[in-house]
Amino acid sequence: MPLFIYIIRGTIDYFLGNILALFLYKKKYITGKYFRESRLGFLKIGWGWVVSDFFARSFLRINNGVPFPISPRNHVNTPENIHFNPDDLLIFQGQGKYFQAVGATITIGKGCYIADNVGIITANHSLKDLKRHEKGQSITLGENCWIGMNSVILPGVKLGDNTVVGAGSVVTKSFPEGNCIVAGNPAKIIKILNKNMEVNNGNYSGN
Template sequence: MKKTSLLHKIDFLLFGWIINLAYPQYYRPKYGYQKYYILFFHFLIPQKLFRLNPKINWPVHFTSKIVAPENIKKGVLCDPGDNPGIYIQANNGIIFGNNIEIGPGAKIISSNHDISNFRKHILSKPIKISNNVWIGANAVILPEVEIGENVIVGAGSLVTKSIPPNSIAVGNPCIVIKQKEPYSEDFSIIKFNKRISKEFKGFSK
Protein backbone atom coordinates (compact mmCIF):
# COMPACT_ATOMS: atom_id res chain seq x y z
CA MET A 1 0.00 0.00 0.00
CA LYS A 2 2.83 2.40 0.86
CA LYS A 3 4.52 1.58 -2.45
CA THR A 4 1.36 2.39 -4.40
CA SER A 5 0.88 5.62 -2.48
CA LEU A 6 4.48 6.62 -3.15
CA LEU A 7 4.09 5.90 -6.87
CA HIS A 8 0.98 8.05 -6.97
CA LYS A 9 2.85 10.89 -5.29
CA ILE A 10 5.80 10.61 -7.67
CA ASP A 11 3.40 10.55 -10.61
CA PHE A 12 1.76 13.73 -9.35
CA LEU A 13 5.09 15.45 -8.70
CA LEU A 14 6.43 14.61 -12.17
CA PHE A 15 3.31 15.08 -14.30
CA GLY A 16 0.48 16.37 -12.09
CA TRP A 17 1.58 20.00 -12.05
CA ILE A 18 1.83 19.99 -15.85
CA ILE A 19 -1.70 18.59 -16.13
CA ASN A 20 -3.07 21.15 -13.68
CA LEU A 21 -1.37 23.95 -15.61
CA ALA A 22 -2.48 22.72 -19.03
CA TYR A 23 -6.04 21.93 -17.98
CA PRO A 24 -7.44 24.68 -15.73
CA GLN A 25 -10.91 23.10 -15.81
CA TYR A 26 -9.77 19.60 -14.83
CA TYR A 27 -11.06 18.72 -11.34
CA ARG A 28 -10.70 15.11 -10.25
CA PRO A 29 -9.49 13.17 -7.20
CA LYS A 30 -5.81 13.93 -6.68
CA TYR A 31 -4.83 10.27 -6.42
CA GLY A 32 -6.33 7.04 -7.71
CA TYR A 33 -8.47 8.34 -10.58
CA GLN A 34 -6.32 8.60 -13.70
CA LYS A 35 -2.55 8.42 -13.71
CA TYR A 36 -1.04 11.76 -14.64
CA TYR A 37 1.55 10.31 -16.98
CA ILE A 38 -1.29 8.73 -18.97
CA LEU A 39 -3.03 12.09 -19.14
CA PHE A 40 0.25 13.63 -20.28
CA PHE A 41 1.07 11.15 -23.08
CA HIS A 42 -2.42 10.07 -24.18
CA PHE A 43 -4.29 13.36 -23.84
CA LEU A 44 -2.09 16.44 -23.44
CA ILE A 45 0.39 15.67 -26.23
CA PRO A 46 -2.29 14.88 -28.87
CA GLN A 47 -4.29 17.95 -27.83
CA LYS A 48 -1.52 20.51 -27.54
CA LEU A 49 1.22 19.16 -29.82
CA PHE A 50 -0.83 17.55 -32.59
CA ARG A 51 -3.65 20.12 -32.24
CA LEU A 52 -6.51 17.70 -31.65
CA ASN A 53 -9.11 19.73 -29.72
CA PRO A 54 -6.35 22.18 -28.70
CA LYS A 55 -8.51 24.96 -27.24
CA ILE A 56 -10.25 22.79 -24.65
CA ASN A 57 -9.25 23.26 -21.01
CA TRP A 58 -9.85 19.68 -19.90
CA PRO A 59 -8.60 16.30 -21.18
CA VAL A 60 -10.21 15.07 -24.42
CA HIS A 61 -9.37 11.71 -25.96
CA PHE A 62 -7.62 11.98 -29.32
CA THR A 63 -10.41 9.99 -31.03
CA SER A 64 -13.12 12.33 -29.74
CA LYS A 65 -14.26 15.61 -31.26
CA ILE A 66 -15.72 18.71 -29.64
CA VAL A 67 -17.20 21.46 -31.79
CA ALA A 68 -17.69 24.98 -30.37
CA PRO A 69 -16.15 24.30 -26.94
CA GLU A 70 -16.51 27.99 -26.08
CA ASN A 71 -20.26 27.32 -25.74
CA ILE A 72 -19.76 24.62 -23.11
CA LYS A 73 -20.08 25.24 -19.39
CA LYS A 74 -19.15 22.40 -17.05
CA GLY A 75 -18.66 21.53 -13.42
CA VAL A 76 -16.22 19.31 -11.54
CA LEU A 77 -15.82 15.54 -11.95
CA CYS A 78 -16.87 16.11 -15.54
CA ASP A 79 -14.64 16.06 -18.63
CA PRO A 80 -16.78 15.82 -21.77
CA GLY A 81 -14.94 13.86 -24.45
CA ASP A 82 -12.46 12.03 -22.21
CA ASN A 83 -13.58 8.61 -23.47
CA PRO A 84 -12.91 7.31 -27.01
CA GLY A 85 -15.12 8.18 -29.97
CA ILE A 86 -17.28 10.86 -28.36
CA TYR A 87 -18.75 13.63 -30.54
CA ILE A 88 -20.02 16.82 -28.90
CA GLN A 89 -21.42 19.68 -30.94
CA ALA A 90 -22.15 22.76 -28.83
CA ASN A 91 -23.22 25.35 -31.40
CA ASN A 92 -26.28 26.25 -29.31
CA GLY A 93 -24.56 25.65 -26.00
CA ILE A 94 -24.34 22.74 -23.57
CA ILE A 95 -24.43 23.09 -19.79
CA PHE A 96 -22.91 20.17 -17.91
CA GLY A 97 -23.33 19.91 -14.16
CA ASN A 98 -21.03 18.10 -11.73
CA ASN A 99 -20.14 14.42 -11.62
CA ILE A 100 -21.07 13.44 -15.16
CA GLU A 101 -19.77 10.35 -16.92
CA ILE A 102 -20.09 10.01 -20.69
CA GLY A 103 -19.51 6.57 -22.19
CA PRO A 104 -17.47 5.80 -25.33
CA GLY A 105 -19.11 6.65 -28.63
CA ALA A 106 -21.76 8.94 -27.16
CA LYS A 107 -23.03 11.88 -29.22
CA ILE A 108 -24.37 15.15 -27.81
CA ILE A 109 -25.70 17.46 -30.52
CA SER A 110 -27.05 20.89 -29.64
CA SER A 111 -28.20 22.10 -33.08
CA ASN A 112 -29.70 20.57 -36.20
CA HIS A 113 -29.10 21.61 -39.80
CA ASP A 114 -31.74 23.72 -41.50
CA ILE A 115 -33.53 21.31 -43.86
CA SER A 116 -33.75 24.02 -46.56
CA ASN A 117 -30.08 24.98 -46.27
CA PHE A 118 -27.66 22.39 -44.94
CA ARG A 119 -24.98 25.04 -44.39
CA LYS A 120 -27.09 26.66 -41.67
CA HIS A 121 -27.87 25.48 -38.14
CA ILE A 122 -31.19 26.06 -36.39
CA LEU A 123 -31.02 28.22 -33.28
CA SER A 124 -32.45 26.56 -30.17
CA LYS A 125 -32.11 26.35 -26.41
CA PRO A 126 -28.92 24.82 -24.97
CA ILE A 127 -28.79 21.24 -23.81
CA LYS A 128 -28.72 20.98 -20.01
CA ILE A 129 -27.33 17.96 -18.15
CA SER A 130 -27.60 18.17 -14.37
CA ASN A 131 -25.47 16.71 -11.56
CA ASN A 132 -24.78 12.99 -11.08
CA VAL A 133 -25.65 11.79 -14.57
CA TRP A 134 -24.26 8.77 -16.38
CA ILE A 135 -24.68 8.68 -20.16
CA GLY A 136 -24.08 5.18 -21.50
CA ALA A 137 -21.92 4.19 -24.44
CA ASN A 138 -23.21 5.18 -27.91
CA ALA A 139 -26.15 7.15 -26.52
CA VAL A 140 -27.27 10.12 -28.62
CA ILE A 141 -28.66 13.32 -27.05
CA LEU A 142 -30.39 15.75 -29.40
CA PRO A 143 -31.05 19.53 -29.25
CA GLU A 144 -32.95 21.24 -26.39
CA VAL A 145 -32.94 18.12 -24.21
CA GLU A 146 -32.71 18.65 -20.45
CA ILE A 147 -31.59 15.79 -18.22
CA GLY A 148 -32.42 16.09 -14.53
CA GLU A 149 -30.21 15.23 -11.58
CA ASN A 150 -29.38 11.63 -10.70
CA VAL A 151 -30.17 10.06 -14.07
CA ILE A 152 -28.79 7.10 -15.99
CA VAL A 153 -29.20 7.06 -19.77
CA GLY A 154 -28.80 3.53 -21.09
CA ALA A 155 -26.23 2.56 -23.71
CA GLY A 156 -27.40 3.10 -27.28
CA SER A 157 -30.35 5.27 -26.30
CA LEU A 158 -31.68 8.05 -28.53
CA VAL A 159 -32.71 10.96 -26.30
CA THR A 160 -35.14 13.26 -28.11
CA LYS A 161 -37.08 14.56 -25.09
CA SER A 162 -36.14 15.77 -21.62
CA ILE A 163 -35.67 13.25 -18.80
CA PRO A 164 -36.89 13.99 -15.25
CA PRO A 165 -34.63 13.69 -12.18
CA ASN A 166 -34.02 10.40 -10.37
CA SER A 167 -34.69 8.26 -13.43
CA ILE A 168 -33.26 5.40 -15.44
CA ALA A 169 -34.10 5.87 -19.12
CA VAL A 170 -33.31 3.63 -22.09
CA GLY A 171 -34.31 2.91 -25.66
CA ASN A 172 -34.95 4.44 -29.07
CA PRO A 173 -36.70 6.72 -28.45
CA CYS A 174 -35.44 6.95 -24.88
CA ILE A 175 -38.11 6.57 -22.20
CA VAL A 176 -38.04 6.32 -18.40
CA ILE A 177 -38.30 2.71 -17.28
CA LYS A 178 -37.87 3.11 -13.52
CA GLN A 179 -37.06 5.50 -10.71
CA LYS A 180 -33.52 5.69 -9.40
CA GLU A 181 -32.43 5.76 -5.78
CA PRO A 182 -30.67 8.93 -4.56
CA TYR A 183 -27.01 9.29 -5.44
CA SER A 184 -25.01 8.38 -2.33
CA GLU A 185 -21.34 9.23 -2.97
CA ASP A 186 -19.80 11.48 -0.31
CA PHE A 187 -17.95 14.20 -2.21
CA SER A 188 -16.67 15.83 0.97
CA ILE A 189 -14.03 13.10 1.41
CA ILE A 190 -12.50 13.65 -2.04
CA LYS A 191 -9.09 15.28 -2.08
CA PHE A 192 -9.05 17.10 -5.41
CA ASN A 193 -6.04 17.67 -7.63
CA LYS A 194 -6.39 21.42 -7.12
CA ARG A 195 -8.36 23.89 -5.03
CA ILE A 196 -12.04 23.90 -5.94
CA SER A 197 -13.31 27.31 -7.01
CA LYS A 198 -16.07 29.00 -5.01
CA GLU A 199 -18.82 28.19 -7.52
CA PHE A 200 -18.36 24.45 -6.88
CA LYS A 201 -17.84 24.53 -3.10
CA GLY A 202 -21.45 23.67 -2.30
CA PHE A 203 -21.34 20.57 -4.46
CA SER A 204 -18.08 19.18 -3.09
CA LYS A 205 -19.04 19.52 0.59
Protein backbone atom coordinates (compact mmCIF):
# COMPACT_ATOMS: atom_id res chain seq x y z
CA MET A 1 0.00 0.00 0.00
CA PRO A 2 1.47 3.42 -0.98
CA LEU A 3 2.44 5.52 2.03
CA PHE A 4 0.02 8.37 1.31
CA ILE A 5 -2.93 5.95 1.07
CA TYR A 6 -1.82 4.31 4.31
CA ILE A 7 -1.72 7.73 6.00
CA ILE A 8 -5.16 8.73 4.70
CA ARG A 9 -6.73 5.43 5.68
CA GLY A 10 -5.03 5.48 9.07
CA THR A 11 -6.25 9.01 9.73
CA ILE A 12 -9.84 8.10 8.90
CA ASP A 13 -9.61 4.94 11.05
CA TYR A 14 -8.23 6.95 13.96
CA PHE A 15 -10.96 9.57 14.11
CA LEU A 16 -13.87 7.28 13.19
CA GLY A 17 -12.57 4.50 15.43
CA ASN A 18 -12.36 6.76 18.46
CA ILE A 19 -16.01 7.69 18.05
CA LEU A 20 -17.27 4.16 17.40
CA ALA A 21 -15.32 2.67 20.29
CA LEU A 22 -17.27 4.81 22.73
CA PHE A 23 -20.45 2.94 21.82
CA LEU A 24 -19.18 -0.55 21.01
CA TYR A 25 -16.70 -1.64 23.66
CA LYS A 26 -15.70 -1.64 27.29
CA LYS A 27 -13.00 0.98 27.67
CA LYS A 28 -10.38 -1.43 29.05
CA TYR A 29 -10.24 -3.28 25.73
CA ILE A 30 -9.03 -0.26 23.76
CA THR A 31 -6.12 0.56 26.06
CA GLY A 32 -3.70 -2.11 24.80
CA LYS A 33 -0.56 -1.68 22.75
CA TYR A 34 -2.39 -1.77 19.41
CA PHE A 35 -3.98 1.54 20.39
CA ARG A 36 -0.77 3.00 21.85
CA GLU A 37 2.11 1.99 19.62
CA SER A 38 2.78 3.13 16.07
CA ARG A 39 5.67 4.20 13.90
CA LEU A 40 3.63 7.08 12.53
CA GLY A 41 2.20 8.83 15.56
CA PHE A 42 -1.53 8.36 15.81
CA LEU A 43 -1.76 5.76 12.99
CA LYS A 44 -2.40 2.70 15.14
CA ILE A 45 -3.66 -0.61 13.78
CA GLY A 46 -6.27 -1.04 16.52
CA TRP A 47 -8.48 1.71 15.14
CA GLY A 48 -8.66 -0.08 11.80
CA TRP A 49 -9.90 -3.17 13.63
CA VAL A 50 -12.61 -1.06 15.27
CA VAL A 51 -13.87 0.32 11.95
CA SER A 52 -13.88 -3.11 10.28
CA ASP A 53 -15.71 -4.61 13.24
CA PHE A 54 -18.31 -1.82 13.21
CA PHE A 55 -19.28 -2.39 9.58
CA ALA A 56 -19.54 -6.16 10.13
CA ARG A 57 -21.84 -5.63 13.12
CA SER A 58 -23.94 -3.03 11.35
CA PHE A 59 -24.46 -4.69 7.97
CA LEU A 60 -23.76 -8.38 8.56
CA ARG A 61 -24.98 -8.62 12.17
CA ILE A 62 -21.81 -10.46 13.15
CA ASN A 63 -20.45 -10.55 16.73
CA ASN A 64 -22.93 -8.05 18.12
CA GLY A 65 -22.47 -7.65 21.86
CA VAL A 66 -18.81 -8.67 21.95
CA PRO A 67 -17.19 -5.97 24.14
CA PHE A 68 -13.87 -5.87 22.26
CA PRO A 69 -12.79 -5.48 18.61
CA ILE A 70 -12.89 -8.77 16.72
CA SER A 71 -12.42 -9.67 13.07
CA PRO A 72 -15.76 -10.39 11.33
CA ARG A 73 -14.17 -13.62 10.10
CA ASN A 74 -14.03 -14.99 13.65
CA HIS A 75 -16.77 -15.92 16.12
CA VAL A 76 -17.07 -15.54 19.89
CA ASN A 77 -19.77 -17.25 21.95
CA THR A 78 -20.43 -15.99 25.51
CA PRO A 79 -17.75 -13.24 25.41
CA GLU A 80 -18.31 -12.28 29.06
CA ASN A 81 -16.63 -15.57 30.01
CA ILE A 82 -13.44 -14.83 28.09
CA HIS A 83 -10.51 -13.20 29.90
CA PHE A 84 -7.34 -11.88 28.29
CA ASN A 85 -4.86 -9.01 28.44
CA PRO A 86 -5.79 -6.00 26.25
CA ASP A 87 -2.25 -6.03 24.86
CA ASP A 88 -3.12 -9.36 23.20
CA LEU A 89 -6.09 -8.21 21.15
CA LEU A 90 -4.33 -9.61 18.07
CA ILE A 91 -5.61 -13.09 19.03
CA PHE A 92 -9.11 -12.03 17.96
CA GLN A 93 -8.01 -10.87 14.52
CA GLY A 94 -7.22 -13.10 11.55
CA GLN A 95 -9.84 -15.60 10.44
CA GLY A 96 -11.61 -18.85 11.25
CA LYS A 97 -11.17 -18.69 15.03
CA TYR A 98 -13.98 -19.96 17.24
CA PHE A 99 -14.11 -19.13 20.96
CA GLN A 100 -16.96 -20.93 22.74
CA ALA A 101 -17.15 -20.26 26.47
CA VAL A 102 -20.52 -21.82 27.32
CA GLY A 103 -20.97 -22.50 31.04
CA ALA A 104 -17.29 -21.92 31.89
CA THR A 105 -14.42 -19.52 31.29
CA ILE A 106 -11.62 -19.23 28.77
CA THR A 107 -8.58 -17.55 30.31
CA ILE A 108 -5.77 -16.60 27.94
CA GLY A 109 -2.43 -15.70 29.51
CA LYS A 110 -0.43 -12.66 28.50
CA GLY A 111 1.69 -12.96 25.37
CA CYS A 112 -0.25 -15.81 23.75
CA TYR A 113 -0.49 -16.23 19.98
CA ILE A 114 -3.45 -18.03 18.41
CA ALA A 115 -3.24 -18.89 14.72
CA ASP A 116 -6.10 -18.98 12.20
CA ASN A 117 -8.79 -21.68 12.25
CA VAL A 118 -8.32 -22.53 15.93
CA GLY A 119 -11.26 -23.67 18.05
CA ILE A 120 -11.34 -23.26 21.84
CA ILE A 121 -14.40 -24.96 23.29
CA THR A 122 -15.57 -25.24 26.92
CA ALA A 123 -18.69 -27.37 26.38
CA ASN A 124 -19.36 -30.25 24.01
CA HIS A 125 -22.80 -31.26 22.79
CA SER A 126 -24.52 -33.94 24.84
CA LEU A 127 -24.40 -37.36 23.18
CA LYS A 128 -27.89 -38.03 24.57
CA ASP A 129 -29.36 -34.83 23.15
CA LEU A 130 -27.37 -32.91 20.57
CA LYS A 131 -29.53 -29.84 21.12
CA ARG A 132 -28.00 -29.48 24.57
CA HIS A 133 -24.46 -28.97 25.86
CA GLU A 134 -22.65 -30.90 28.53
CA LYS A 135 -21.61 -28.96 31.64
CA GLY A 136 -18.93 -26.45 30.73
CA GLN A 137 -15.33 -26.94 31.85
CA SER A 138 -12.98 -23.97 32.00
CA ILE A 139 -9.93 -23.69 29.75
CA THR A 140 -6.74 -21.92 30.78
CA LEU A 141 -3.81 -21.02 28.55
CA GLY A 142 -0.71 -19.93 30.44
CA GLU A 143 1.49 -17.04 29.42
CA ASN A 144 3.38 -17.08 26.12
CA CYS A 145 1.53 -20.05 24.63
CA TRP A 146 1.40 -20.54 20.89
CA ILE A 147 -1.60 -22.38 19.43
CA GLY A 148 -0.89 -23.54 15.88
CA MET A 149 -3.23 -23.31 12.90
CA ASN A 150 -6.23 -25.67 12.70
CA SER A 151 -5.88 -26.83 16.30
CA VAL A 152 -8.73 -27.51 18.73
CA ILE A 153 -8.59 -27.04 22.53
CA LEU A 154 -11.32 -29.08 24.23
CA PRO A 155 -13.15 -28.60 27.57
CA GLY A 156 -11.19 -28.59 30.81
CA VAL A 157 -7.73 -28.23 29.24
CA LYS A 158 -5.05 -26.30 31.09
CA LEU A 159 -1.80 -25.44 29.34
CA GLY A 160 1.13 -24.16 31.38
CA ASP A 161 3.32 -21.23 30.41
CA ASN A 162 5.32 -21.53 27.16
CA THR A 163 3.29 -24.38 25.69
CA VAL A 164 3.35 -24.72 21.90
CA VAL A 165 0.49 -26.62 20.24
CA GLY A 166 1.45 -27.98 16.84
CA ALA A 167 -0.71 -27.22 13.81
CA GLY A 168 -3.72 -29.48 13.38
CA SER A 169 -3.63 -30.83 16.93
CA VAL A 170 -6.60 -31.84 19.09
CA VAL A 171 -5.81 -31.14 22.75
CA THR A 172 -7.98 -33.36 24.93
CA LYS A 173 -6.04 -33.24 28.21
CA SER A 174 -4.02 -30.76 30.25
CA PHE A 175 -0.29 -30.07 30.15
CA PRO A 176 -0.01 -27.80 33.19
CA GLU A 177 3.78 -28.14 33.46
CA GLY A 178 4.23 -26.03 30.33
CA ASN A 179 7.57 -25.47 28.56
CA CYS A 180 6.76 -28.10 25.97
CA ILE A 181 5.56 -28.73 22.45
CA VAL A 182 2.44 -30.89 22.12
CA ALA A 183 1.05 -32.21 18.87
CA GLY A 184 -1.19 -34.85 17.35
CA ASN A 185 -4.70 -36.23 17.83
CA PRO A 186 -4.95 -36.61 20.73
CA ALA A 187 -2.08 -34.23 21.46
CA LYS A 188 0.91 -35.50 23.41
CA ILE A 189 4.27 -34.04 24.37
CA ILE A 190 6.80 -34.30 21.56
CA LYS A 191 9.47 -32.00 22.96
CA ILE A 192 10.45 -30.44 26.27
CA LEU A 193 11.58 -26.81 26.01
CA ASN A 194 14.23 -24.99 27.96
CA LYS A 195 12.57 -23.17 30.86
CA ASN A 196 14.67 -20.11 30.05
CA MET A 197 13.21 -19.88 26.55
CA GLU A 198 12.28 -16.46 25.23
CA VAL A 199 9.41 -15.36 22.99
CA ASN A 200 10.11 -12.74 20.36
CA ASN A 201 7.24 -11.75 18.08
CA GLY A 202 5.75 -15.22 18.27
CA ASN A 203 9.01 -17.04 17.47
CA TYR A 204 10.09 -19.40 20.21
CA SER A 205 13.71 -20.07 21.06
CA GLY A 206 14.94 -22.75 23.43
CA ASN A 207 16.32 -26.26 23.62
